Amino acid sequence: MSPARASGVKLRAYILLFLLIFGLMPLILAALINLPLVLDRTALFYQRAYLQNLRADFRDLDQHLASRHEMIRFLAKLPEPGLILGARGESDQIDRARARYTTWINQILVDQHDVIQILFVDAEGQERFWLVRDAHTQEWRPTAQPPQIPNRQFIDAGLQSQTGAVMVSRIRVDARTGVDDPRRLMTLDLVSPIGGEHGDPEPGVVVLTIDVGGLAQFYRNTLWVNHDGSYLRPGQPASGQPEAFETFPGLAAIFAEGKLALWKGGQGRQMLWVPMFLTEDGFPLWVGRVVDPSPLDAFRNELIVRVLTIIAALVLAVMVLARWIAARVEHFGHELLGGIQRILRDGQPLRFSWTGPRELRELGERLTELAATHAEHLHAARAHTRELERSNRYKSQFLANVSHELRTPLNSILLLSKMLGAEGNGLSPAQRRQAQVIHEAGRDLRALIDDILDISRIESGRLGLNPEPVELRPMLEDLIELFSPQLADKPVELSLRLEPDAPEQIRTDRDKLRQILKNFLANAIKFTERGEVRIEVGARAESDRPLALSVIDTGIGIPPDKQEIIFEAFQQADGSTRRRYGGTGLGLAISRELATLLGGVIEVESTPGVGSRFALLLPLSLEEAASAPESMPASAVSEPLGAVDEDTSDVEVNSESLSEPGAPWVLIIERDVKTLVRLTSELSRRGLRVQTAADLDEALETLREEGEGCALVLLAAQVSTEMTCDTIRTLLAETQEPHPAVAILGAADPDSGLKACLGVGAVALLTKPFDPDALTRLLTQVIGQPVSEGPNRRQITEGT
Incomplete structure (x- = not known):
């Protein structure tokens, strides 16, 4: 495959990937996120439909119970309540009244097989008379033993209710009694106050017991399960064993939550379980019904197939679109790339004649x-x-x-x-x-x-290299002996530490290595007043530079924002340290360049007030270094030092003016060596004392140390007009009155914007290269009198 063909395929792949990510990916993510939600909601609607069908089936049971409300109200209207309850009358009269009532009940309740017990309770809650339906003959008759007694709180609530009111109890599940009489497996009670004749006070209540299990047996494909997992089979004795939990694994967890849930088993079996009724013991009675999942599965499969079909069609459309876009882009790309290559290679102008939009x-x-x-x-x-x-x-x-x-x-x-x-x-x-x-x-x-x-x-x-074997310990001991006399007057200890895994010998240029370490030691000793200066030799796991030569001191330290500029020529961490400790700021710049020549790097770790650590990382052999630069970039010195104005060779300085106490002097804030030399020469010829500073911090240090008398500050323009104006504001704010006049040294470009600084304290703007006459006029204006150029020079007055 040709390179052009390969690049075209790669471009199409990139365009396809871009369209998929920013075009189809939101749609695919939306489908992946919403499709499960749609399926879950559909399943939920399906379950609700089954639940509605289940409740519709049990609505007949509710209607049947409603009819029993009318029945108990009818039974509560006794013609002789005092005789039935035995509250008054002779025993013969009570027996005859109860016999007549029993005959009447057998006549009117002959077909109501779900009613299995009638109980009369007096106002004190005592059972006075009861009738029970025989399980075999279906005949109502009183029994020698009291019947099943309802909940006492339920009876008390019925006694306190109004005439005609009907109260329904919770379902009673009695598995023990249901063994002997299946009708009493699932029952509920209805209670209503007995209404006396002619407004007589209510003497008690009548309680009607209904066989719910007998009614529930008419609902086919429905399972009744107690909270403990035992089946309740209407019309049959209860087993009392958790058979449902064994038949339906996981059903116990559903019952524990107490909410409507869908049980799923093997081979696609599904059961809907509903806590339909609440029993007397406070636990729900669960009803389960089989659910047919085939319609829902068919809908789910059809929906997934349609979504995948839409996504596949969109992917195909994106691929076709990507191919078309790639072809268009390739056409312009080849023409553009070929033209740029010709421009870069030949350096000739080229015309792009494109048609289209x-x-x-x-x-x-x-x-x-x-x-x-x-x-x-x-x-x-x-x-x-x-x-x-x-x-x-x-x-x-x-x-x-x-x-x-x-x-x-x-x-x-x-x-x-x-x-x-x-x-x-x-x-x-x-x-x-x-x-x-x-x-x-x-x-x-x-x-x-x-x-x-x-x-x-x-x-x-x-600068050539001379690789040779270098024994590290003897060389470092010589350096310690060389610098030890410099610490005779300082409480500083100079020591050497070699780690056990450190190499003993390397192959490199001995002289250049010594020069780097001498610069490290010189700086450490110069900026350390007390404590220690230590040379450490260690090994690092780094494969290409395994040797680490470190010089550690407890000196003044270097701020984090100054740890880069110290490797630039004529720079120190603080401009004032050059005045306090001396030095030109060339040592570290030379060290970094020499380290690069030796295939190494320099690392700095420093904390102000705590100390510094300068580490030189080197390969074990100079020949095995990854690459040594053949020539170093000209970045260490900002201006050629030899480019000094040739007119300065005959400068004559008025020494009397320079040494005169209280004489006005000039401060120059400039980094450009050529401009600095020319300005110093011109000002010295005029008999003015000159001080120089590299930046604002050093300038403020100079003004504080030199005292009053600074008449003029010549400030080189900064990177931007805003920085220049901010420097002028800070300079005037940090100096005492009378403030020195500030003039800006800037480019001659009228659009530079430096004139805006005249409104924040600057008095003039001198262009580079500066005009001596303009400088003379500025000095005359600032100092207030003509300034001489020195012996045997003409007098320069204002206006010349």
């Missing part, structure tokens, strides 16, 4: 303009690159020449100052101390020259 034509026109602009920029970038390379060569040559020219007199200064500072040369102690200060300053200057030359060599790629 207005948006597509406009896109072609914009791409054509972009191609022409890119070609111009590419040509300019290549020319600029050549210019940079040439400038870098000039800078390297300049630095080499300057180094040679500076080292010869500097070595003489170092030698003579060392000799003058020694004892026995006839100088006073104060003079010897001055000579020693000269010697120390010369050494710092030589170190600065060496650092600048190292940066230059790294940038130009002329």
